[in-house]
Amino acid sequence: MRPITLTMNAFGTYLEETTIPFEQFGTSGLVLITGDTGAGKTTIFDAISYALYGETSSGNKRRKPEMLRSDYADAKNKTYVSLTFEHQDEQYTITRSPAYFRDGYATKTAATVEMLLPDGTRLKTAKDIDGETKGGTILFPGKIRELLGISLEQFRQIAMLAQGDFLKLLHAETKEREKIFRTIFNTQIFFDLQEKISATYLDRKRRYESLRQGAEEQLGEIRLLEEETYEKKQPEAEECWERLKRNVKERRLEVLDEIIRDLKVVNAVDVAELKKLRAAEERMREHLTKLQDYDREKERQRRNQEDCEKFFQERERLTVQVQSAQEAYQQAAGIDQTPWIAEKDQIQKQLEIHGKLEMIRSNCKKSEADWKNKEAQIRQEKLSAEKMAEEKKKIIEQLKLWETLPIRQEQNRQRREQWKAQEEILKRLRYMQEEIYKKETELGKIRKRLLGELCRKDEANQKYNELDTKSRAHMAGIFAAELIDGSPCPVCGSISHPSPAGKVSGVPTAEEVKRAQKELERAKEACDHTQEQIQRTEAAVETEKNHLRQRLSELSKASWETKRFEEIADYLEQLTEKITNRIEELTKEHEELEKQKEKQEAWNAQLEMIEARQKGQEERQKQLQEDRERLLGKYLSDKSTLEVMEKQVTSAKEQLESQLTACIKTLEKIRRDTEAAQKQYLASKELADKTEGQLRAAKEEGDRLQNLLKEQEKELFRLEILSGTQQEGERAEKEAFMKEACAQFHEAYEVYLLRSDKNAECVRKLEKREKELGQAEAEFVQIRRIHAAANGNYKFETYIQGVYFDQIIAQANKRLTMMMHQQFELKRGEKTVGNRGLDLFVYDYRTAKNRDVRTLSGGESFVASLAMALGLSDIVQQHNGGVKLETMFIDEGFGSLDADTLEQAIRTLNQMSKGKCLIGIISHVEELRKRIDKKIYIHKTNQGSQAELVV
Numbered sequence: 001m002r003p004i005t006l007t008m009n010a011f012g013t014y015l016e017e018t019t020i021p022f023e024q025f026g027t028s029g030l031v032l033i034t035g036d037t038g039a040g041k042t043t044i045f046d047a048i049s050y051a052l053y054g055e056t057s058s059g060n061k062r063r064k065p066e067m068l069r070s071d072y073a074d075a076k077n078k079t080y081v082s083l084t085f086e087h088q089d090e091q092y093t094i095t096r097s098p099a100y101f102r103d104g105y106a107t108k109t110a111a112t113v114e115m116l117l118p119d120g121t122r123l124k125t126a127k128d129i130d131g132e133t134k135g136g137t138i139l140f141p142g143k144i145r146e147l148l149g150i151s152l153e154q155f156r157q158i159a160m161l162a163q164g165d166f167l168k169l170l171h172a173e174t175k176e177r178e179k180i181f182r183t184i185f186n187t188q189i190f191f192d193l194q195e196k197i198s199a200t201y202l203d204r205k206r207r208y209e210s211l212r213q214g215a216e217e218q219l220g221e222i223r224l225l226e227e228e229t230y231e232k233k234q235p236e237a238e239e240c241w242e243r244l245k246r247n248v249k250e251r252r253l254e255v256l257d258e259i260i261r262d263l264k265v266v267n268a269v270d271v272a273e274l275k276k277l278r279a280a281e282e283r284m285r286e287h288l289t290k291l292q293d294y295d296r297e298k299e300r301q302r303r304n305q306e307d308c309e310k311f312f313q314e315r316e317r318l319t320v321q322v323q324s325a326q327e328a329y330q331q332a333a334g335i336d337q338t339p340w341i342a343e344k345d346q347i348q349k350q351l352e353i354h355g356k357l358e359m360i361r362s363n364c365k366k367s368e369a370d371w372k373n374k375e376a377q378i379r380q381e382k383l384s385a386e387k388m389a390e391e392k393k394k395i396i397e398q399l400k401l402w403e404t405l406p407i408r409q410e411q412n413r414q415r416r417e418q419w420k421a422q423e424e425i426l427k428r429l430r431y432m433q434e435e436i437y438k439k440e441t442e443l444g445k446i447r448k449r450l451l452g453e454l455c456r457k458d459e460a461n462q463k464y465n466e467l468d469t470k471s472r473a474h475m476a477g478i479f480a481a482e483l484i485d486g487s488p489c490p491v492c493g494s495i496s497h498p499s500p501a502g503k504v505s506g507v508p509t510a511e512e513v514k515r516a517q518k519e520l521e522r523a524k525e526a527c528d529h530t531q532e533q534i535q536r537t538e539a540a541v542e543t544e545k546n547h548l549r550q551r552l553s554e555l556s557k558a559s560w561e562t563k564r565f566e567e568i569a570d571y572l573e574q575l576t577e578k579i580t581n582r583i584e585e586l587t588k589e590h591e592e593l594e595k596q597k598e599k600q601e602a603w604n605a606q607l608e609m610i611e612a613r614q615k616g617q618e619e620r621q622k623q624l625q626e627d628r629e630r631l632l633g634k635y636l637s638d639k640s641t642l643e644v645m646e647k648q649v650t651s652a653k654e655q656l657e658s659q660l661t662a663c664i665k666t667l668e669k670i671r672r673d674t675e676a677a678q679k680q681y682l683a684s685k686e687l688a689d690k691t692e693g694q695l696r697a698a699k700e701e702g703d704r705l706q707n708l709l710k711e712q713e714k715e716l717f718r719l720e721i722l723s724g725t726q727q728e729g730e731r732a733e734k735e736a737f738m739k740e741a742c743a744q745f746h747e748a749y750e751v752y753l754l755r756s757d758k759n760a761e762c763v764r765k766l767e768k769r770e771k772e773l774g775q776a777e778a779e780f781v782q783i784r785r786i787h788a789a790a791n792g793n794y795k796f797e798t799y800i801q802g803v804y805f806d807q808i809i810a811q812a813n814k815r816l817t818m819m820m821h822q823q824f825e826l827k828r829g830e831k832t833v834g835n836r837g838l839d840l841f842v843y844d845y846r847t848a849k850n851r852d853v854r855t856l857s858g859g860e861s862f863v864a865s866l867a868m869a870l871g872l873s874d875i876v877q878q879h880n881g882g883v884k885l886e887t888m889f890i891d892e893g894f895g896s897l898d899a900d901t902l903e904q905a906i907r908t909l910n911q912m913s914k915g916k917c918l919i920g921i922i923s924h925v926e927e928l929r930k931r932i933d934k935k936i937y938i939h940k941t942n943q944g945s946q947a948e949l950v951v
Contacts, residue, residue: 001148001159002027002886002918004091007082008047010073013040015944020044024951025934027886028913030906031920032928035938040945041922044936045160045889051083051096052144053152054113054130065098065111072944075102086886087147090118094129094144115143150876153183158873161866161890170853170865174838181801181838184876190797194790201787208773208780215769222248222263222762223755240265260766267759274752281745288738294712301705304698311695318688325681329674340670344663360642367635374628381621388610388617395607402600409593416586423579425555430572432548436541436565443537450530457523464516467508474507798838802828804875805838812864812871819863819904826853826864859897863905866890870912888912889920894928906931 002022009017025031033041046056046068054065069079080097092115099111113130115123123129123143131142145151150158172180182188222244244262247255488495508516549560552568560568790796805828813825822845829839841850842864856864873888890909894902902925913919921928929935935950 002086003048004084004086005082006044006047006051006084008043009081010070010077010079011047011068011081012043012070013038013072013940013945014043014947015070015072015077016946018945018947020936020947021949022887022918024949025918027916028918029934030909030913030932031918031934031936032932033920033922033936033938034924034929035936035945036940037924039938039940041938042891043945045891045920045922047081048083048889049152049155049160050098051081051094052148053155054096054126055152066100068098069100070944075104092117092147117143151183151186154876157184157869158876159888161869161888170840170861170868177805177838177840178798178801181804182797184872185801185804185879187797187800190800194796197783197787197790201783204776204780204783208776211769211773211776215766215773218762218765218769223758257770260763260770263759263763263766267756267763271756274749274756277745277749277752281742281749284738284742284745288735288742290712290715291735291738294709294716297705297709297712301702301709304702304705308695308698308702311691311698314691315688315695318684318691322681322684322688325677325684329677329681331677340663340667343659344667347659347663357642360638364635364638364642367631367638371628371631371635374624374631378621378624378628381617381624385614385617385621388614392607392610392614395603395610399600399603399607402596402603405593405596405600409590409597412586412590412593416583416590419579419583419586422555423583425551426572426576426579429548429551429555430576432544432551433569433572436544436548439537439541439544443534443541446530446534446537450527450534453523453527453530457520457527460516460520460523464513464520467513467516470507471510471513801838804879807875807878808868808871809840810871811874812867815870815908816864816867819867819901819908820860821904824860826868859901862894862897863901866905886916887918887920889922891922894921894923894925899927902927 004023005019005021007017007019008014022031033044035041050056050065050068056065056068070077073079078097079100080095082093082095084091084093086092094113094115096113097109097111099108101108111126113124113126115129117123127140127142129143131138131145132140148155168176168180182191240262244259244266247259247262485496545565548568549563552560552571809826809828817825824842824844824846827841827843827850829841840853842853842856843850853861853864869890894905897905906928909919909921921932933950937948937950939946939948
């Protein structure tokens, strides 16, 4: 990476836009940045670092981005940095602005960043340019890191050797040096690996110990019978029981497989006993069930006999009841209903005639009402038609008044276009006038600058004449010292030398005279360039004024050749006001005409609506006439029908309805009596049939129970549960004995089952524990060895950092021995208990002893720190994919060196810069000003700093 140009505006001590063209310094050599204290020399480094990474480079006092805005800046000044740099023969430009507050504004101006790529692509987001990190992990590197291949911290260590950072690496303790190397060489992954190994070690240790404790607790849950139980029932299991009891009591996990085998053998005894108890209980329960079933069946037989007797008596009672109900039904069904039905039909016919008569009478009234309603509608439509005709007449009279409206609108439009055309011409003339004012203002600034350049030229001329005069006087003194009376003078040829020239003090060197001459030539060139610029600007101004007068003459039809420019300005102002007022008047007239047009259109729309309504009204009147004739005919027809039917009615409607009601009630009573007698008969017959069926079913069930009891008695006698002479009380005692035996068998079974299930569960859990414990022990032993290796006295990360440290020391000593004439070299401390593998010592060749780096003098410390920084830069570039930085900056420190050491340091840096590397140095040392030709002078003024280049 090689910077081409750096531009700063309202940044740090720089208020005005300041551009430093690094490309003028070439691609190699040393560049000195010097100037007043606090003028902003280090700010140049900060600007480069901030442009690339969004943070500054200024040592231990690094400023936050929001602190970078210049204190001289007002609300109009924008703070930004723009860096154009070259990388692999392609140019990139990055522009970055921090977030900052402006005077008079409550909200903060947001930070922005933009990067221009060689293909013209522009990146405008911080994520695309700076990348994205989370918890120290790089999720996306960003374009800058992708190009340069190094992080911000690495850039500060290899390209920006900032003020105050020199001694940090040299004097750091081991722990501090670990942190520095962790950041620079990204050894955090090894540190994280150490921590992960430690965490895994503790986790697996806890898991192993937890599994052992769980297995011991599981052994305590094993349940065993007493010893005599195994001796009586399973003598072959006695040895297993003795061994199991001893191992469980002592919690011997080392023989866990043996405990599991013995527990399986012992549990097998319990399983066999369980089977015997289950069989005995099932046999006893089977006998008890059969006895209880026999007793239940006998009880059912007794209840069946009682049901048969009850059903027989109910059947006899229902038979008498059915005969009585049948006789009552036959008597009710024999009544004759024919006279009553005939009378009902006759009355209903008369009522139907009454119903039709009412309907016809209602229709007749409705027809008369509809006909009269149509007559009223026809009269209303006639009144509405007369009213619309009157409205139409008024609208036509009003529209005649607006017949000339289109002509007036067109005239208004033409006048407005004419005045607007003049307004456009006037705008162009006013623009020409403003451009002339701008150029005259610029001309004033250039003339003011010319005065300053003329002063600087005079100063440079005076300085050069003084130096040249002294130099010539010195040469004359040298010639005069060699003159001999009688010998001719090589200048004038005289052989007499009464007043020879003497020697002059303070004689300038030829380099100083040459430099003064160059400065004079540059000052003359600047003056000539400015004078040419003034002439070009004056000619351009005069040309534009003539052009303006010509255009104005064309517009006003008068001559403006002799008028002053101020008169032209006043005339343009007056003409602008006149045209503006006239356009406003025409615009108001146009708006008024538009309003009248809108009213005219509204009246036309209203006229069209009235005409449409008149057309619809005529159609409605015609339809109403037709409807009136139709309704009148219907009314006359309904009236004639009503008169005919009124003659057919013989009785009143109320009398007929009363006769019909009485007839219907008589018929309804006969029907209800018949239905009630029928229901009574059918219900009695159904109940009698049901009782007969129940009696038949009870007899069949009695026969079945009798046969079943005989079979059950045979089975009970066979099993000796019953005997032929057994009494009822003895049989109850037998049943009670059998119930108690079942309970005893079941209780013993539950005890064995609980113990067997518990021990079987213990077997399953112990087998699982045995497998988990074996795996956990193997994992624990393995991680214990790894933990001892990675987190012992000499940690893994420190070993990796030590490799880098050895390489840095080797590179540093190459330059240190040359700069210090092989007086001493740096050595790494021995790896001892306490992890001190990153200590740094100095081996002094004069005493042949190691000593602490803090014993070095100020100058020695600076040289050692510089060598370490340069060595670190070499190693970082080697270990980052061959990263090559073509520019390096060093901030201060040379003032503590003696002349010889300074000479060696400059020689070393010169050798580094010969391989296409430009090295920038910030320093106040006068000797460096003399030794380094390429310089950037920073001057401090009341309006911010200014930069001056010397190439």
